[in-house]
Amino acid sequence: MNTAVAETDYAVLIASDTVRIERLLPGPIERVWAHLTDSDLRRKWLASGDMQPQAGTSFELVWHNDELTDPPGARPSGFESEHRMQSRITEFDPPRKLAFTWNGSSGGDVSIELEPKGDAVLLTLIHRQLRNRDGMLMVGAGWHMHLDILVARLTGGKPAPFWDGWSRLRTEYGRRIPA
Known part of the structure; x- marks a missing residue:
């Protein structure tokens, strides 16, 4: 299994409290959009949770990171087998942009934009x-x-064990993000 990470795969600090991360994914855009908004597809790479397709609606993300990969890897101490988070959609512009609060309004916000590239x-x-x-x-x-x-998931590849990858990346981000 290849664990090499391309430099362009890393999140970058774009403000003192903001990170940006990009990925080039196989299209079409509607397929990628479905993986963001459909609970059954999203649970295979992130977290489940039904969402209504409009700004202003609340939803719950439910993580089961142990189920994302086989094997899941060694879960670090402090993490449970399930994590739940309340969120609210702030922008819903299919199939281009999804934005939502992270952990209600107390944990910031996330925006995900999709742009066709061939x-x-x-x-x-x-x-x-x-x-x-x-x-x-x-x-x-x-x-x-x-x-x-x-x-x-989109390319038909086999992902690396989630927790082992997360732990390795957490250490690497510790070197990349200034103290």
């Missing part, structure tokens, strides 16, 4: 209002690993 789709994810460096390390490693799994 037969591919550029996904740009921006996570704003991260409160501290530890949050940036967690979010950077988390989004990075979840998007790696999305790439594998």
